Amino acid sequence: MSDPRVKAGVLLALTGLGDQLTPFAAEHFPFMRPSFDTMTTPALIVAGDNDHSHLSTRGPDWFTDSYTHSQGAKSLLTLFGAEHSLGGIPGYQVDETTDESPARVALIQHLTTAFLRSSLYAGNTSWQSAATALEADPDPLGKLQSK
Template identity: 40%
Template sequence: MSEPTIKPDREPLPDATPIIAYSPIILDVPGRQVPLEVKVTMPTTGDDLPILLLSHGHGASNFLSSIRGYGPLVEFYAAHGFVVIQATHQDSKTLALDPKGPEGAVFWRSRPLDFHAILDRLDEIEAAVPGLAGRTDRDRVAVVGHSMGGHTTAVLAGATVTDIHTGEKVDLSEPRISAFVTIAPAGGPEGAAPWLREHYPESVQTDYGTMTRPVLVVAGDKDFNPNFSTRKDWRADAYNLAPSPKTLLTVFGAEHIFGGISGWDANETSDENPERVAELQRATWAYVRSALFPEDDAWSQVVDGFASDDDAFARVDRK
């Protein structure tokens, strides 16, 4: 994929700054089968930097579903003022853990708990990264997740999951997070295809009715896989089934990887489109920025731009 560009008239953005990345930071977390790998990507300058947690998808690739993936998003967010913290969740192929455990192949419960642990241990993480200590604003924390990472984000925002083994309705919401972006999360039970129910039964036990926090839901209007659902709007359930306030960003022409957000030149991208990646970078950054800094009108600029552009890449709905 070539370097994405943004149209000159669509930039509520500060200039990009140089970034550095540090990994792995290894955290021993009780209850995990393996230690938690963490990667930090940050601007080289600046203080009082907000924190953005990035949750990878389950994915078909070997390494993108880990701290090694999602460079197009991670590098953009860091270059525009965020300290980005990634986790390698236990469903990552890099770990090769047994997919038949009590959480199933997607490790739905431990994924949000990874971010609970990261927030609990920010002192340790900051101390491990040269030049980071004292530079973060811990009162401004956001989370962005894609696919299964989008589901993780929704759970952190209050969506509950029914454990298929115990019948328990599990709440793993995280009040220390203030802004949520869920990109192409799994939908609800209605419309879930038989293949998905057989292979990933845990992923269709989600109740979005309990997700009361403000959330940006991102859905591609071409993100349709009959193995997952018979409904073409299934990936928008996190918006349609959740109570207000919610925002839906429908990306026109986007399939599941949204032009290539999971990695530079990723083979799993079926809709490779550098401009789409650039627009999604900008839109999600602007939403998070305005959610954490209400005086910043970056998101309203993006919304106004979509509304006035006959060739806009997306539509915004709100409730």
């Protein structure tokens, strides 16, 4: 599916390819067979390096498939130590948040906002500034790569 009005995307803990689902997931979630071949819209994909899904036979790299298998301009933010809630995206002190980290959530907020500003407003340098700051951080919460 695509919509020409969508000019950029932010994808948080997006599932990976459906060819490596657990037998339970393959049986009960047949819609989980995405293809990223035609995903050409610029996007920031955010994944945790400690995100182990019960739906996939793979490890945390499963959540990076949208970056690996898509075309066009993409960036991947891999958060160190982050599980599926990426530090608390669903909310603080909720059952789904097993890796609560206000610092991680703040970083996601800063980087996603910068990415969208620069993607949607020509000449905006927020994304480059944010990426440079993350790279210069002596104790970063994650790493960024782009293609």
